[in-house]
Amino acid sequence: MKIRQLITVAVGVCLVACVTVNVYFPESATERAADIFIKDVYGHDEQTPTEDPGSPQGAVKFSTEALIAVVAKVSDFILPSAYAQQPDINISTPAVTTLRSAMEQRHRELKSHYDSGAVGMAATGLIILRDPKLVPLQDRNTIKKLVVDENADRNRLYTEIAKANGHPEWQKDIREIFAERWVGNAPTGWWYESAGKWQTK
Amino acid sequence: MATRCQFSAKSRAFTLILFVLHATLATPFAIAKPDADKTPLSVNLEFSIRDLELSPSIRLQGIYVQCENWEIDSAKLNCKRSTVTVKHSPIGSLAFIADLEWEPSKNRLSAVAAGLIANKSRMSLKYTQLDEGLDVKLELLDFPIADPQKYHPGIAGFLKDHAINSGTLDVTVDCRQHQRGQLSCSVGGQVQSFNLDGVNVAEDVAADFTATYSSTGLSETMEFSLSLRDGAVYIEPGFTLGTVNPGFFISPAAAPIVLAARVARRTTGEIRIRNASLRHEAVVDMDFSGDLSFSPAPQWKALNFRLNVDDVSQFYATYMQPIALDTAFNALETAGALQLGISGSDNEIDDFNLRFKQVYIDDDARRFSLYGLDGDIIVHAGEDLRQSRISWLSAAVYNIQIGEGRIDWLSANRSLKVDSWHDVAVFDGEFRMDSLEIDQFSVDRTKVALSGTLTPITLSALTAAFGSIPLSGKLSGTIPRLSYSENRLKMDGDLLINVFDGKIALRELVIDKMFSTIPVLSANLSVERLDLEKLTSTFSFGNISGRLDGRIDDLVLQAWRPTQFDASFATPIDDDDPHRISQQAVDNLGRLGAGTGTGLSQGWLRFIPSYSYGRLGIGCRLEQAHCAMRGVEEANDGSFFILTRGGILPPWIDVKGSGRRIKWQTLVDGIKQISQGEVEIDIGVAR
Numbered sequence: 004m005k006i007r008q009l010i011t012v013a014v015g016v017c018l019v020a021c022v023t024v025n026v027y028f029p030e031s032a033t034e035r036a037a038d039i040f041i042k043d044v045y046g047h048d049e050q051t052p053t054e055d056p057g058s059p060q061g062a063v064k065f066s067t068e069a070l071i072a073v074v075a076k077v078s079d080f081i082l083p084s085a086y087a088q089q090p091d092i093n094i095s096t097p098a099v100t101t102l103r104s105a106m107e108q109r110h111r112e113l114k115s116h117y118d119s120g121a122v123g124m125a126a127t128g129l130i131i132l133r134d135p136k137l138v139p140l141q142d143r144n145t146i147k148k149l150v151v152d153e154n155a156d157r158n159r160l161y162t163e164i165a166k167a168n169g170h171p172e173w174q175k176d177i178r179e180i181f182a183e184r185w186v187g188n189a190p191t192g193w194w195y196e197s198a199g200k201w202q203t204k
Numbered sequence: 205m206a207t208r209c210q211f212s213a214k215s216r217a218f219t220l221i222l223f224v225l226h227a228t229l230a231t232p233f234a235i236a237k238p239d240a241d242k243t244p245l246s247v248n249l250e251f252s253i254r255d256l257e258l259s260p261s262i263r264l265q266g267i268y269v270q271c272e273n274w275e276i277d278s279a280k281l282n283c284k285r286s287t288v289t290v291k292h293s294p295i296g297s298l299a300f301i302a303d304l305e306w307e308p309s310k311n312r313l314s315a316v317a318a319g320l321i322a323n324k325s326r327m328s329l330k331y332t333q334l335d336e337g338l339d340v341k342l343e344l345l346d347f348p349i350a351d352p353q354k355y356h357p358g359i360a361g362f363l364k365d366h367a368i369n370s371g372t373l374d375v376t377v378d379c380r381q382h383q384r385g386q387l388s389c390s391v392g393g394q395v396q397s398f399n400l401d402g403v404n405v406a407e408d409v410a411a412d413f414t415a416t417y418s419s420t421g422l423s424e425t426m427e428f429s430l431s432l433r434d435g436a437v438y439i440e441p442g443f444t445l446g447t448v449n450p451g452f453f454i455s456p457a458a459a460p461i462v463l464a465a466r467v468a469r470r471t472t473g474e475i476r477i478r479n480a481s482l483r484h485e486a487v488v489d490m491d492f493s494g495d496l497s498f499s500p501a502p503q504w505k506a507l508n509f510r511l512n513v514d515d516v517s518q519f520y521a522t523y524m525q526p527i528a529l530d531t532a533f534n535a536l537e538t539a540g541a542l543q544l545g546i547s548g549s550d551n552e553i554d555d556f557n558l559r560f561k562q563v564y565i566d567d568d569a570r571r572f573s574l575y576g577l578d579g580d581i582i583v584h585a586g587e588d589l590r591q592s593r594i595s596w597l598s599a600a601v602y603n604i605q606i607g608e609g610r611i612d613w614l615s616a617n618r619s620l621k622v623d624s625w626h627d628v629a630v631f632d633g634e635f636r637m638d639s640l641e642i643d644q645f646s647v648d649r650t651k652v653a654l655s656g657t658l659t660p661i662t663l664s665a666l667t668a669a670f671g672s673i674p675l676s677g678k679l680s681g682t683i684p685r686l687s688y689s690e691n692r693l694k695m696d697g698d699l700l701i702n703v704f705d706g707k708i709a710l711r712e713l714v715i716d717k718m719f720s721t722i723p724v725l726s727a728n729l730s731v732e733r734l735d736l737e738k739l740t741s742t743f744s745f746g747n748i749s750g751r752l753d754g755r756i757d758d759l760v761l762q763a764w765r766p767t768q769f770d771a772s773f774a775t776p777i778d779d780d781d782p783h784r785i786s787q788q789a790v791d792n793l794g795r796l797g798a799g800t801g802t803g804l805s806q807g808w809l810r811f812i813p814s815y816s817y818g819r820l821g822i823g824c825r826l827e828q829a830h831c832a833m834r835g836v837e838e839a840n841d842g843s844f845f846i847l848t849r850g851g852i853l854p855p856w857i858d859v860k861g862s863g864r865r866i867k868w869q870t871l872v873d874g875i876k877q878i879s880q881g882e883v884e885i886d887i888g889v890a891r
Contacts (some may be wrong), residue, residue, distance in 0.1 A: 093828065093829065095829060096762065096767055096829065097761075097762045097763045097764075097765030097766070097767055098722045098762040098763055098767070100763075100765075101721065101722055101762075101763035101765075102721065102722070105721060136401065140405055140407060140436050140437075140438045140453055140455075141436070141453055141455070143438055143451055143453060144451060144453060144525060144526050144529070147448060147451070147526075147529055148525075148529050148534055148535065151446075151447060151448055151529050151530050151534070152534075154447065155530075155721070156721060159721065159722060163722070163762075167828075
């Protein structure tokens with residue numbers, strides 16, 4: 004009996020003693036922030052589905068999140084509040100605000116090219132002039148400029164959000180989440196790149 | 205005598221021709237030889253070939269040849285008006301009339317043929333072979349060039365990812381091969397309704413072309429011209445600038461666009477380019493000639509370049525914007541004309557002359573503009589000093605308006621120096637330059653450095669231009685060395701600004717990515733003995749007398765908005781000026797410190813217009829879009845004093861701040877509203 008009590012106490016002490024404070028990349032918060040940002044850019048008149056029906060990972064992700072939530076609750080019970088609360092992702096710095104404004108304005112010009120399929124969303128979180136034939140010759144350089152400007156702003160955006168939240172090393176994760184959310188928030192019919200292939204939503 | 209042959213052959217062309225000639229001529233020659241009066245022998249020759257494979261890709265089927273009057277004598281053989289038909293060939297059915305003449309003694313063979321291809325295109329061929337050489341002239345009219353790979357599979361490799369969807373070709377080829385390897389060819393013709401799809405695109409193009417080629421034992425020379433008469437092309441030459449493969453959209457308007465050049469290559473490896481030109485009416489005229497040698501290393505032994513741009517706007521849109529897409533110069537409104545002349549030798553520029561005529565440049569993103577640019581920039585290699593001058597009517601860098609200006613240049617020994625300049629107006633003041641240096645002229649590496657003094661500028665004009673809190677008064681100062689290169693503006697030394705009877709010193713000013721979407725400014729500022737009375741009288745904050753010292757450390761602006769700083773402002777401890785503050789100012793300080801008014805305008809206190817105070821001060825450390833507030837003195841209850849009591853007689857007042865953390869934007873909005881005398885604010889103090 005004594006041995007069992009000792010083991011119980013030892014396990015308890017270990018559980019309490021083995022507390023490590025980790026700063027995790029706040030995936031959910033970033034997704035929320037990305038959705039807010041992207042919906043602003045796309046404009047409120049866009050058809051913006053809440054979930055990407057074309058994403059093969061949608062269902063898996065949901066169950067993974069649910070599982071993580073359950074595990075987190077159990078962990079919380081065992082290891083009380085050992086790590087920092089998941090923060091909100093700051094997307095209201097001057098740089099991000101300036102980028103959002105520029106991208107909103109540019110989106111009005113890009114929209115018809117997304118609709119036609121001339122421009123598609125790459126897996127890198129950037130956009131690509133995927134089918135120049137759909138653009139009249141005299142407009143080719145205009146669309147090239149829009150794509151160059153948009154990609155420059157998107158690259159800055161991912162860097163700025165990471166910096167604004169005190170973790171420049173998150174840039175890659177932020178880019179990946181944005182890449183997914185640009186597609187997730189896009190209306191049906193727009194082209195996106197998945198596993199190296201182009202497909203429509 | 206008639207000879208009829210029937211072949212079913214799959215052999216190489218030359219073998220077949222030899223076989224046919226041998227088979228048909230051996231006997232007639234033998235017959236003709238003993239004939240003393242040399243009366244020609246007349247033969248009716250007729251033969252057909254069912255299937256003839258000239259090469260794996262060239263196959264002729266259903267060949268029929270008929271020569272009704274094949275004349276043979278001891279000296280020559282000729283056949284006039286023979287009929288040749290081919291049912292299937294890579295270019296369609298063929299039907300033509302041919303004359304053939306062969307003089308073995310002179311080793312002369314001539315063939316003249318004319319007919320139809322696919323019952324539509326006309327073709328004529330003249331072939332003459334002599335001892336001294338070969339002469340071939342081919343003419344094709346209205347020849348279809350859609351899907352040319354069907355004529356020869358090798359064409360597909362040449363076209364790569366392109367497809368010719370339609371088009372017809374008229375072409376004349378005239379080639380002569382002389383003895384000792386001398387060859388000359390000329391090609392001329394036109395394409396009509398030419399449509400090409402792919403990276404490079406042509407839409408309904410009509411174009412004329414000529415080309416000549418000649419080679420001797422010592423050199424090869426090629427000359428060509430291409431004249432685009434109608435339609436439009438989009439050309440991607442295949443190089444990359446930044447992240448872009450530039451492409452040029454070119455469409456002729458009233459007159460054709462003509463590209464031409466003459467290129468000679470010597471056996472020594474030297475390339476000589478002459479009369480390379482581009483004529484685009486009302487847009488650009490360009491001429492180039494040069495000698496390029498490759499030994500011991502590639503270098504321009506000589507070059508001459510001349511550019512005449514009649515319409516900078518069209519020139520920019522057609523030829524410059526495509527190569528500037530990944531730069532800050534990718535969206536310009538332009539106008540005017542310019543000329544450029546460059547000559548050089550041994551990889552060095554000997555003369556450079558750039559002339560502007562009423563050039564206007566306006567950045568769509570409103571980062572810079574230049575209006576009414578006129579004059580020359582001359583650089584030369586000689587030792588004599590050459591003068592040149594540019595002038596402009598007005599300019600702007602972001603919201604800083606710059607007036608008319610002029611720069612005089614001096615050049616010698618390939619260097620360019622600023623000789624003198626005209627001081628420029630900046631808003632309603634003037635920038636008097638003590639020095640101006642400009643080096644390394646290029647789009648992205650030009651270095652500009654200047655220093656000077658700024659005569660008083662009305663602050664209201666400055667603040668209005670930047671959309672900041674409106675201030676009145678004047679601003680003047682000394683600008684130490686200010687240098688710009690590679691999109692970075694840097695100030696060495698301190699910028700001293702005389703304002704409100706005090707001084708503001710701007711230190712370590714750097715603007716990175718100056719002409720990008722998000723310029724980043726960093727600097728430190730110190731404020732010394734500003735007259736608060738003058739400062740507060742400029743906007744409706746309420747009057748305060750006294751002096752103000754302060755500093756802003758580690759200031760960072762992104763896109764011209766602050767993201768970080770540590771600022772504190774306070775009246776100096778040793779301030780001898782009277783310290784009085786109006787009721788309105790106290791009320792507004794209260795709003796800043798506690799988020800609500802002080803209530804001084806109610807009750808009996810409203811009859812007292814101003815109060816004495818001890819010290820006044822406020823500080824803010826901006827991080828993560830929030831201001832960590834502090835005052836001039838800490839209070840016992842954890843709050844801080846923005847204003848402390850002063851004076852001998854009551855009433856005494858102090859203002860305490862209770863909120864330590866305030867959203868920066870809320871604070872800014874509040875200050876703006878206060879300064880404009882607008883409604884009360886709720887600055888959302890975190891208590």
